[in-house]
Structure formats: structure tokens, C-alpha cells
Amino acid sequence: MSESPVPHEPPIYRRIADGLRARILSGELRDGDRLPGENALMAEYAIARATARQALAVLINEGLAVPKRGSGVYVRLFKPIRRHGSRRLSREQWGQGRAIWDADTRGRPFTVDRVEVVLERAGEEVAGVLESGEVWVRRRRYSVDSRPVQLATSYFPAHLVEGSAITLADTGPGGVYARLGDLGVSPAHFTEEVRARMPSPREIALLDLPGGTPVIVIARTAYTSGGVPVELNEMVLDSAAYVLQYDFDA
Amino acid sequence: MSESPVPHEPPIYRRIADGLRARILSGELRDGDRLPGENALMAEYAIARATARQALAVLINEGLAVPKRGSGVYVRLFKPIRRHGSRRLSREQWGQGRAIWDADTRGRPFTVDRVEVVLERAGEEVAGVLESGEVWVRRRRYSVDSRPVQLATSYFPAHLVEGSAITLADTGPGGVYARLGDLGVSPAHFTEEVRARMPSPREIALLDLPGGTPVIVIARTAYTSGGVPVELNEMVLDSAAYVLQYDFDA
Numbered sequence: 001m002s003e004s005p006v007p008h009e010p011p012i013y014r015r016i017a018d019g020l021r022a023r024i025l026s027g028e029l030r031d032g033d034r035l036p037g038e039n040a041l042m043a044e045y046a047i048a049r050a051t052a053r054q055a056l057a058v059l060i061n062e063g064l065a066v067p068k069r070g071s072g073v074y075v076r077l078f079k080p081i082r083r084h085g086s087r088r089l090s091r092e093q094w095g096q097g098r099a100i101w102d103a104d105t106r107g108r109p110f111t112v113d114r115v116e117v118v119l120e121r122a123g124e125e126v127a128g129v130l131e132s133g134e135v136w137v138r139r140r141r142y143s144v145d146s147r148p149v150q151l152a153t154s155y156f157p158a159h160l161v162e163g164s165a166i167t168l169a170d171t172g173p174g175g176v177y178a179r180l181g182d183l184g185v186s187p188a189h190f191t192e193e194v195r196a197r198m199p200s201p202r203e204i205a206l207l208d209l210p211g212g213t214p215v216i217v218i219a220r221t222a223y224t225s226g227g228v229p230v231e232l233n234e235m236v237l238d239s240a241a242y243v244l245q246y247d248f249d250a
Numbered sequence: 251m252s253e254s255p256v257p258h259e260p261p262i263y264r265r266i267a268d269g270l271r272a273r274i275l276s277g278e279l280r281d282g283d284r285l286p287g288e289n290a291l292m293a294e295y296a297i298a299r300a301t302a303r304q305a306l307a308v309l310i311n312e313g314l315a316v317p318k319r320g321s322g323v324y325v326r327l328f329k330p331i332r333r334h335g336s337r338r339l340s341r342e343q344w345g346q347g348r349a350i351w352d353a354d355t356r357g358r359p360f361t362v363d364r365v366e367v368v369l370e371r372a373g374e375e376v377a378g379v380l381e382s383g384e385v386w387v388r389r390r391r392y393s394v395d396s397r398p399v400q401l402a403t404s405y406f407p408a409h410l411v412e413g414s415a416i417t418l419a420d421t422g423p424g425g426v427y428a429r430l431g432d433l434g435v436s437p438a439h440f441t442e443e444v445r446a447r448m449p450s451p452r453e454i455a456l457l458d459l460p461g462g463t464p465v466i467v468i469a470r471t472a473y474t475s476g477g478v479p480v481e482l483n484e485m486v487l488d489s490a491a492y493v494l495q496y497d498f499d500a
Contacts, residue, residue, distance in 0.1 A: 018373070054450070061448060194493070195489065214447065214448065215446070244443070250436070
């Protein structure tokens with residue numbers, strides 16, 4: 001038998017970050033409050049500047065704080081949206097005329113703006129997935145608590161949805177999935193592909209992203225029970241606003 | 251009836267990016283080759299510098315190219331690892347002594363280095379999830395094609411795994427999940443939480459990340475069929491190296 005190892009303490013920058021996080025989550029520090037600066041942390045904990053910076057970086061990376069150039073680091077209290085991959089797309093959800101989005105925000109007010117619905121020639125990738133050269137495209141932006149959090153672009157095979165409410169700004173109760181059901185091509189299976197990258201200038205503008213904030217990109221394809229692809233939805237999410245959750249069995 | 255809308259062409263920067271991507275994927279442009287610069291694209295397509303930059307940014311964001319400061323943009327041909335959330339954790343996979351990782355790389359050589367196995371006092375978050383104040387921690391780095399792609403830190407309740415091979419560097423055939431099975435606490439359900447953020451200096455160093463590359467962070471909790479949490483695995487992935495895939499039904 002070897003000797004019992006001694007448990008390690010977490011490093012100092014992490015303990016400082018834990019303390020600041022607790023003060024934010026308890027409500028002692030509030031949205032828009034300035035966090036203690038590097039100099040204050042250096043004096044309080046007798047640490048190097050790099051360590052103080054590391055502690056603040058933890059909170060910035062977690063989306064709980066945002067740096068403002070030349071001014072300091074401020075609390076950004078935005079409870080992340082928990083986006084539950086499978087539960088939100090259950091038939092129960094859209095089958096009864098509810099918006100899928102309700103499953104994410106749990107009652108927090110959300111708005112859709114910048115809705116654009118156009119017929120387009122499909123790019124190579126979209127054409128490949130949907131097996132269709134022409135597509136109806138629905139572009140929109142979602143905001144929660146008046147903050148833009150997601151851009152979504154849905155593509156539908158034109159021959160499939162032509163003349164339906166999917167080609168209109170207002171798709172009616174249950175949204176596009178209920179309308180696909182009306183057309184006899186209800187989504188039954190979904191594949192989500194998830195990536196992360198830095199945003200484009202257009203995405204920075206539309207999502208009002210502070211510097212150093214990546215986006216999560218989700219490409220979701222919806223298939224009928226017969227395996228026919230009926231929608232490709234490319235979503236671009238402010239990474240500081242989201243946690244994606246997926247549950248599955250062994 | 252309104253007039254039939256005219257399909258839009260994709261914007262010019264996207265068509266340029268499509269062309270460059272096709273040349274990369276066909277093998278005409280190869281790993282390490284320099285892409286046409288902004289000036290060359292401006293001359294060839296009679297476009298503004300901002301447009302040329304946008305075209306190159308598409309490929310950089312897709313992980314197909316990497317900028318080198320003051321030198322240009324180079325092909326970075328690394329086939330992204332398709333990490334399939336549910337299939338890779340099937341009992342079939344680890345139940346027969348195979349490493350979970352095999353399901354991702356499909357035969358591409360991978361290596362594990364920097365394995366560290368230590369007993370630690372759990373931080374607040376880990377203690378909360380695992381309901382345990384002391385944890386055995388397994389830290390390791392994974393590389394594919396000699397490129398580091400992932401850091402993984404697994405936490406196990408100390409009282410559960412003490413004395414098992416989970417506390418050793420080499421856990422034996424089937425890895426930690428097979429060993430949890432030996433202990434009578436096989437994982438049956440998994441929850442994955444996915445976020446994206448910018449990397450810490452330590453992560454940049456360990457994953458050899460070029461500038462402007464975010465990381466994907468996955469926190470996966472494994473539960474027994476009785477709902478007892480037996481592992482928390484925090485994974486940090488080079489976002490340019492990965493596509494996460496999740497499949498589910500409506």
C-alpha cells in the first residue's frame with residue numbers, strides 16, 4: 001500500500017474567482033456593478049497582476065462579467081438559457097401549438113425580429129443536405145430579456161413547402177413544424193451538429209457581441225420517419241447566453 | 251397570387267470562399283499551402299479589401315485555414331473529429347474493452363499524454379454534482395494525428411473508487427467505465443452540457459491553439475441506473491478540430 005495522498009487545494013486565482021462568483025450569484029454584486037480591479041485584488045490577496053487577471057478571466061469566460069476597455073470589468077448578469085436538445089423538440093411541444101422556444105426560456109419573455117422569408121437558389125452545402133436546388137429561407141433573430149441571443153436561418157425544399165404558410169412571415173400556431181405536419185411530412189428525427197467559432201462582423205453587429213465572445217453554431221436537420229430531409233436550420237448563438245444540454249442513455 | 255420571387259445569389263465573398271474550399275477539399279491546395287492573399291483576391295474578382303477579408307475569414311472560421319501574423323493565410327487541413335454524443339457512449343463500446351475514443355476517430359491514430367491522477371478536495375461545483383467532498387481526479391490530454399485536440403479532467407467520488415484501478419494511470423481494458431462496472435456502479439445515463447468560450451493561457455499552451463480559436467467545453471455527468479452520479483468529466487476541445495453530433499427523435 002502506498003501512503004494516502006494529500007488532497008490539493010484549488011489554485012488561488014480559482015478561489016478568488018469562486019468568491020467573486022458567489023457574490024454575483026447571491027445578488028451582493030449586481031448587473032452593471034464594477035468588479036474589484038486588478039490593483040484591488042493584488043492588494044487584498046498579495047498576488048501578482050497575472051494572477052488577478054486570471055481570476056477575472058474566469059468570470060469573463062463564464063459570461064458572468066464583461067471587460068470594458070480602459071474602464072474595468074463589470075458584472076453581466078444574464079442567466080444562461082438552458083437549451084435542451086431533445087426535450088424541446090418533442091412532438092408534445094409543437095404538436096399542441098406551442099413554440100419550441102418556450103421550452104428554453106421557461107417563461108422569460110422572448111421576441112423575434114428581423115424576420116425575412118425569401119426564395120433562394122441553395123448553396124452547395126444546403127442543396128446537398130436537402131436534395132433540392134431551390135429553397136425557401138426563413139431568417140430571424142431571437143432576443144431574450146431584450147438582448148439578442150440567436151440568429152436562425154431555416155431552409156426548406158421549395159417544391160415541398162410552396163404555397164404553405166411556411167413561405168409567410170407568420171406561420172400560425174405550432175410554427176413551421178406543425179405546418180410540415182399539415183403537409184404530411186412531420187419531422188420525426190433530428191440530427192444536430194455543433195461547432196464553435198469566432199463571429200463574423202455581421203454576427204457581431206446583429207448579436208451585439210462584446211469582444212472575445214465566440215458563437216456556437218448548430219446545424220440541425222429534420223427528417224421524416226421515412227428519412228426525407230425537410231428542414232435545415234443553421235443557428236448562431238451568443239456563447240455567453242447559452243448552455244446546451246443533451247441527455248442520453250448508455 | 252403574388253409574383254414568383256426571384257431566387258437570390260449568395261453574396262460574392264461566400265462564392266469566393268466556396269471556390270477556395272472546393273480547391274482545398276479536392277486536394278489541389280494542400281496542408282500548409284498559402285491561400286491567395288487579399289490583394290490577389292481583390293485583383294482577381296475586382297472586390298474591396300473588406301470583401302476579400304470576409305472570404306478568407308469564412309475558411310478560417312471553418313478551421314480549414316489559419317492566419318499567420320504578417321505572412322498570410324494557410325491551409326490547415328485537419329479533418330474535424332466527428333464526436334457522436336450518444337453512439338460513442340453505448341455499453342457496446344466500452345462493455346467489450348474498447349476505448350470510447352475509438353468511436354470518434356474511426357481508426358485515426360490518437361495518443362494520450364500528460365496523464366495525472368490525484369486525490370483532491372472537490373471544488374464547490376464538483377462537490378455539488380458528485381455529492382462528495384473528496385474526489386479522485388484524472389487529467390489527460392488527447393492528440394490526433396500528433397495534434398493536441400482535447401484536455402479532459404474526470405472526477406470520481408473518492409469513497410466510491412478508492413483502491414480501484416481508476417486511481418492508477420493505467421485503468422485496464424474498457425477504461426474507467428468498465429472499472430465502474432466492476433464496482434457495481436455502471437454508468438447508465440449521461441447528461442452533457444456544452445458551452446463555448448475563449449481559452450485560458452494554460453489551454454492555449456496545452457492545445458497549441460492559434461489566435462482567435464475558441465474552445466468547446468463539455469461537462470458530462472454519468473449516472474447509474476439508480477441515478478447516483480459516478481463521474482463528472484470536464485472536456486476542453488479545440489473548436490477547430492471538432493464537430494459534435496447529437497441525434498434524437500421528435
